[in-house]
Amino acid sequence: MSVIAPNFKLSGFIKSLLDNIFWILLIFVLVGLPAVFMILFLVELPVIDGEILTPFLALSYLVNPTRTLPVLHAFLTTDIFRVMAFPGFGFAALLAASVIFIERKMMAKLQLRVGPFYCGKVEGILQLMGDGLKLISKEIIIPAKADKPIFWAAPVLFVATAAAFVALIPVAPGWVVADIDLGLLGVFAVIGFFPIITILSAWSANSKYPFIGGIRALFQMVSFEIPLILSLLGVVMLTGTLNLSEITESQANFPWIIFLPIGAIVFFITMLAELERIPFDLPEAESEIVAGWLTELSGMLYGLVQLGSYLKLYAFAALFVVLFLGGWNGPMIVPAFPEQIITEGIEMGPITLTVDGLGPLVHETITQEMLNGTLWFVLKTAGVIFFIILPRGVFPRVRVDLLLDLGWTKLIGLCFINIFIALGLLYAGVLGPGGLQ
Amino acid sequence: MADIAFLALAVITIGSAIAALEMRSLIYGSIALMGSLGGIAGFFLLLDAPFVALFQLAVYVGSIAVLILFTVMLVKRELIFNKIEDKRRKFAGIGLMLLIMVSLGAVFIDSGIKTITTDEPPVDFRDIGTDFVTYYWPALILMGLILASTVTGALVLARRVDVEDGQRTN
Numbered sequence: 001m002s003v004i005a006p007n008f009k010l011s012g013f014i015k016s017l018l019d020n021i022f023w024i025l026l027i028f029v030l031v032g033l034p035a036v037f038m039i040l041f042l043v044e045l046p047v048i049d050g051e052i053l054t055p056f057l058a059l060s061y062l063v064n065p066t067r068t069l070p071v072l073h074a075f076l077t078t079d080i081f082r083v084m085a086f087p088g089f090g091f092a093a094l095l096a097a098s099v100i101f102i103e104r105k106m107m108a109k110l111q112l113r114v115g116p117f118y119c120g121k122v123e124g125i126l127q128l129m130g131d132g133l134k135l136i137s138k139e140i141i142i143p144a145k146a147d148k149p150i151f152w153a154a155p156v157l158f159v160a161t162a163a164a165f166v167a168l169i170p171v172a173p174g175w176v177v178a179d180i181d182l183g184l185l186g187v188f189a190v191i192g193f194f195p196i197i198t199i200l201s202a203w204s205a206n207s208k209y210p211f212i213g214g215i216r217a218l219f220q221m222v223s224f225e226i227p228l229i230l231s232l233l234g235v236v237m238l239t240g241t242l243n244l245s246e247i248t249e250s251q252a253n254f255p256w257i258i259f260l261p262i263g264a265i266v267f268f269i270t271m272l273a274e275l276e277r278i279p280f281d282l283p284e285a286e287s288e289i290v291a292g293w294l295t296e297l298s299g300m301l302y303g304l305v306q307l308g309s310y311l312k313l314y315a316f317a318a319l320f321v322v323l324f325l326g327g328w329n330g331p332m333i334v335p336a337f338p339e340q341i342i343t344e345g346i347e348m349g350p351i352t353l354t355v356d357g358l359g360p361l362v363h364e365t366i367t368q369e370m371l372n373g374t375l376w377f378v379l380k381t382a383g384v385i386f387f388i389i390l391p392r393g394v395f396p397r398v399r400v401d402l403l404l405d406l407g408w409t410k411l412i413g414l415c416f417i418n419i420f421i422a423l424g425l426l427y428a429g430v431l432g433p434g435g436l437q
Numbered sequence: 438m439a440d441i442a443f444l445a446l447a448v449i450t451i452g453s454a455i456a457a458l459e460m461r462s463l464i465y466g467s468i469a470l471m472g473s474l475g476g477i478a479g480f481f482l483l484l485d486a487p488f489v490a491l492f493q494l495a496v497y498v499g500s501i502a503v504l505i506l507f508t509v510m511l512v513k514r515e516l517i518f519n520k521i522e523d524k525r526r527k528f529a530g531i532g533l534m535l536l537i538m539v540s541l542g543a544v545f546i547d548s549g550i551k552t553i554t555t556d557e558p559p560v561d562f563r564d565i566g567t568d569f570v571t572y573y574w575p576a577l578i579l580m581g582l583i584l585a586s587t588v589t590g591a592l593v594l595a596r597r598v599d600v601e602d603g604q605r606t607n
Contacts, residue, residue, distance in 0.1 A: 147464075182562070185491040192499020196471070196506065203464060203510055211510075218507060222500065240563070408592075 010121070066356040073361045079177075087171040089163050095381070096310035101128045103389050110393035135303035143296050147204040154201030155297065155304035161193045162311035169318040170245045172328050172373035183244035184236065187319065188229055191274065194312070195221040198283070198293055201305075205296035213292025216400065217276065217283035223407045224273040230415035231266040234422035235323050238431055244319075248327030255326035259425055263418035264324045266411050268387070271316045273407065275309070277388060279395040280403060317384040318377070325380050328373030337362045443483060450476030463509045471502040488562045 036055070046053050061067045075081055082088055101116070105123070108115025120126025142151055168183050168190070170176035180186055195218045202214020236242060238259070239250045257264045273280040284292035297305055321327055342362065345354030398406075425431045453472035460466040474497040481490035569577045 150464075150468075180487070182487055182491055185488065185495065189491045189494035189499065192495050192503075195503055196499070199503070199506055199510070200464075200468070215507075215510075218503065222503060225499075242562070 065358075069355065069358060069361055073365055076361075076365045082175075082177050083167070087169070087175045088167055088177045091171070092163075092166040092311055092314050093307065095378070096307065096314045097128055099310055099313060099385055099389075100306070101125075103392070106386075106389060107393055132303065135300055138299035140299040140301055143205055143207060145206045146296070147206065150200050150204035151296075152301075154197050154204065155301045155308070157197050158194075158201070158308040159304050159311065161190060161197060162308040162315065165190045165315040166311055166318075168244060169315060169322060170248055170327065171318075171377050172370045173245075173249075175370060175374070176245060179243070179245055182242045184232065184242040184247075187244075188225075191225060191228070194274070201297075202293040205293075207296050209289045209291070209295045210293045212289050213283045213285075213295070216285075217293055219400070220273055220276070220280060220282060220403060220407075223404055224270045224411075227266055227407060227411035227415050228270040228274065230412060231263045231270065231418060232323060233415075234260045234263045234418045237419070237422045237426060244322050248322050248329065251326040252329050255324060255329075257324040259431065260324070260418055260422060262414055262421065264320070266414050266418065267320060267324070269411060270407075271320065272388065272391065273403070275313050275316060275388070277313075278392040279398050281397060282400055282403065285397060313385065313388060314381065317381050317388060320384050321377060321380040325384070327380075328377045330372065330376030330379075332368070332372050334368055334372040334375060336368050442479075446476050446479040446483065449473075450480070464506070467502060467505045467509055470505065471498050474498050474502060485558075486560075488565070 040055065048057075051057060076086075084090055104127070105115045107113075116124030116127035118124060119130045142148060165187065167177035168180070168186050170179070178186070198217040198221070199214045202210040202217070205211070235247060235256050238256065239247050241247060241250075276283050282292075284294060286292075289295070294302060294305060341355070342359045345352045347353075450473050453469040453476065456469035457466045457473060460469060474493065478490045478493040478498070481487070481493055
């Protein structure tokens with residue numbers, strides 16, 4: 001067991017938690033509630049339906065699902081919910097965090113190690129939380145000769161750019177933060193910001209290893225952006241749109257990977273390079289240049305960069321799913337919500353519970369299509385992320401000149417072959433107007 | 438609403454352009470240049486041309502500014518620049534800029550641009566594409582040839598012949 005807390009007992013920990021809850025409740029009842037009522041004397045309470053909204057009435061509103069479900073429904077359709085929670089940051093951060101844990105565990109299994117094991121009793125399930133707490137509580141050390149404003153701003157900007165990338169990804173029909181007409185161009189514009197932030201962060205540390213790593217990252221990202229953009233042109237030609245939701249809808253019958261396998265392979269390779277994953281992890285090569293452009297980052301600055309890079313990983317995998325694997329399309333496997341509960345209510349012996357606000361919520365917002373789409377999207381994204389992680393246990397790192405040679409000659413050539421295949425399919429009438437679709 | 442956005446963008450663009458010229462640190466200067474180019478992308482968005490705006494972001498901010506940053510970082514400033522502090526040159530430059538601005542502005546205002554009012558929706562990029570392959574096809578082919586020749590030329594210039602490593606003894 002861990003040496004840091006040798007006398008740690010889970011039962012004792014739970015007991016201390018319960019103790020704390022007990023004391024908080026006691027103090028709230030003895031001090032908090034009287035204070036609330038004293039304040040309520042001074043507040044003029046609003047009148048709703050001819051009744052004064054007393055705390056008792058407000059609490060009974062809160063537990064009444066007929067009143068709270070419309071509020072919940074309204075909240076689910078707001079932009080704030082979209083940005084913060086479901087298709088946006090919260091959802092992506094949750095997936096990214098689980099990717100970090102699964103990656104560590106999977107690498108360990110591939111290399112016949114155990115991996116995270118002790119933290120959280122079951123297979124080290126709480127390791128990630130522990131790491132996060134450690135990063136938050138660590139001191140942020142800034143090198144003496146660093147350029148402080150850029151050094152502070154770069155990790156924040158990195159996360160912000162990754163979040164902007166996530167915002168463009170459609171998760172389920174109608175569930176996307178920014179459904180813009182030129183979604184794919186927006187993706188290209190956002191991807192262009194990553195090398196700037198990387199090189200600025202590397203330069204601002206004023207240290208040689210970050211600078212070498214930053215220059216390598218810049219080389220790699222800028223030169224692989226070109227095959228990245230070219231490899232996606234085939235899909236754009238076949239669909240005739242740049243909107244990511246429309247591209248997904250166009251794959252209702254078959255995903256584009258069937259017709260454009262070369263484009264998909266090239267995009268996957270460039271994705272590995274843009275994400276700085278093994279075998280293209282030269283910017284962070286830990287055996288050559290300490291940790292590359294992350295060397296001088298410490299504490300939560302490092303944590304932010306890690307969060308940003310895993311958000312970026314999720315976003316790239318999701319982009320692959322949207323463009324080549326059909327996004328949310330898939331057979332309907334989520335069962336329909338039982339209509340009886342909405343129309344007749346739930347019968348529990350002599351009592352019949354009817355909920356009024358449930359109908360709109362189930363039929364308009366959390367529909368069967370949305371749940372099914374999200375399920376398929378997450379399954380496909382998890383599969384792509386698995387294939388992104390897998391090379392880390394298999395391949396060695398490549399040399400810089402081989403990497404650049406691969407990007408500038410071979411991949412660009414393959415991209416043009418892919419574009420000609422797409423054009424051939426269009427002109428031969430296999431796809432497009434009069435063809436399969 | 439558009440006026441506030443326009444004013445903010447104008448301040449960002451012009452302010453960061455002046456900063457790009459006047460900053461002592463070349464790195465901060467190039468960051469300011471990035472802000473200026475981003476502001477221009479914002480102007481394109483205001484003008485209902487999101488296609489151009491996103492290309493402005495992807496090409497100018499994403500690539501050209503990166504190239505400038507890269508060059509600045511790899512070259513020592515003292516070696517290439519010999520800064521001459523000259524007040525007269527500065528004022529002459531500002532005067533020239535004002536002259537050009539006033540004359541160009543007079544031309545624009547005189548051209549009747551103020552009387553144009555339009556409620557048409559933004560031009561679809563598909564229409565631009567259709568125009569390019571139908572009416573403007575010679576221009577498209579010319580551009581394609583020029584770009585292809587430049588790319589080929591760049592590849593030829595950048596090609597290197599690997600010299601066999603003489604130190605290796607087999």
